[in-house]
Amino acid sequence: MIWTTRPRSDRAGLAAIEAGVGARIVLLHGVGLRSEAWNRQIDALAARYHVTALDMPGHGHSAVRAGVTGISDYADAVLAAIEGPALVVGHSMGAMIALDLAVRAPERVKGVVALNAVFERSPEAARAVQARAAELDGVTVADPKGALARWFGTNDTPERAACHDWLCSVTHAGYKAAYTAFAHNPGPRRADLARLFCPALFMTGRLEPNSTPAMSDAMAALAPKGRAIIVPDAAHMMPMTHPEVVNAALLDFAAKVLS
Numbered sequence: 001m002i003w004t005t006r007p008r009s010d011r012a013g014l015a016a017i018e019a020g021v022g023a024r025i026v027l028l029h030g031v032g033l034r035s036e037a038w039n040r041q042i043d044a045l046a047a048r049y050h051v052t053a054l055d056m057p058g059h060g061h062s063a064v065r066a067g068v069t070g071i072s073d074y075a076d077a078v079l080a081a082i083e084g085p086a087l088v089v090g091h092s093m094g095a096m097i098a099l100d101l102a103v104r105a106p107e108r109v110k111g112v113v114a115l116n117a118v119f120e121r122s123p124e125a126a127r128a129v130q131a132r133a134a135e136l137d138g139v140t141v142a143d144p145k146g147a148l149a150r151w152f153g154t155n156d157t158p159e160r161a162a163c164h165d166w167l168c169s170v171t172h173a174g175y176k177a178a179y180t181a182f183a184h185n186p187g188p189r190r191a192d193l194a195r196l197f198c199p200a201l202f203m204t205g206r207l208e209p210n211s212t213p214a215m216s217d218a219m220a221a222l223a224p225k226g227r228a229i230i231v232p233d234a235a236h237m238m239p240m241t242h243p244e245v246v247n248a249a250l251l252d253f254a255a256k257v258l259s
Helices: 035-045 071-081 093-104 123-135 145-152 158-169 172-183 190-194 213-222 243-257
Strands: 009-011 014-019 024-028 050-054 086-091 109-115 200-205 226-231
Touching (some): 014 071, 024 035, 024 093, 035 050, 035 086, 035 158, 035 243, 050 071, 071 093, 071 172, 086 093, 086 243, 093 109, 093 172, 093 190, 123 172, 190 213, 200 243, 213 226, 226 243
Parallel strands (some): 086 109, 200 226
Antiparallel strands (some): 009 014
């Protein structure tokens, strides 16, 4: 089965799935998920590159870390775990982390891909996501129904089932910490995007209500070497639901950045 658990190695205290040889690509998942969310990308990319998919603190096989409260704290944990320079690819909250890394450690990031990334949420969207974060107590399992409905609608698929299992098994404190960091970060600042001098790809789905196409287009316009791709029939879980399109874009981008 495509979403089954894979063996891990240890990278500076973060659990990692590693595959392939060659130039390095690092994959960073979103809130409540784990490295297996990248399984289809790992298989496609590892044929040409060394791929490292990291479990964020408190997710997958990585332990909760005290003091990890903001996006830059997660980025620091990633920075300690990777050997650079690398192409860094993030999804959702992972995209926030990837962009933070690219701005603060440009010597370690050859290129950055932000999939389904948030940028300047509307006041209504910010209030909604922050209210969801405030409901988490860090002790009990968060009801996954709302997240799954936002990600998949009513579609009952293996991808939805896998995400259900991951959301129910993530450490409660780790989920609360990550969701709170995600909810209170509006995405990269305009000034930071303007000094993002590495190649940058911003990609989201046309049906994405939260990490909208307008957000990706705006970020790509601000980044000196930015480009946006909007997938017509995709929504939030694009790496899982539309792997062929995502993989083709990643392989094309990697060929240019890592050559």
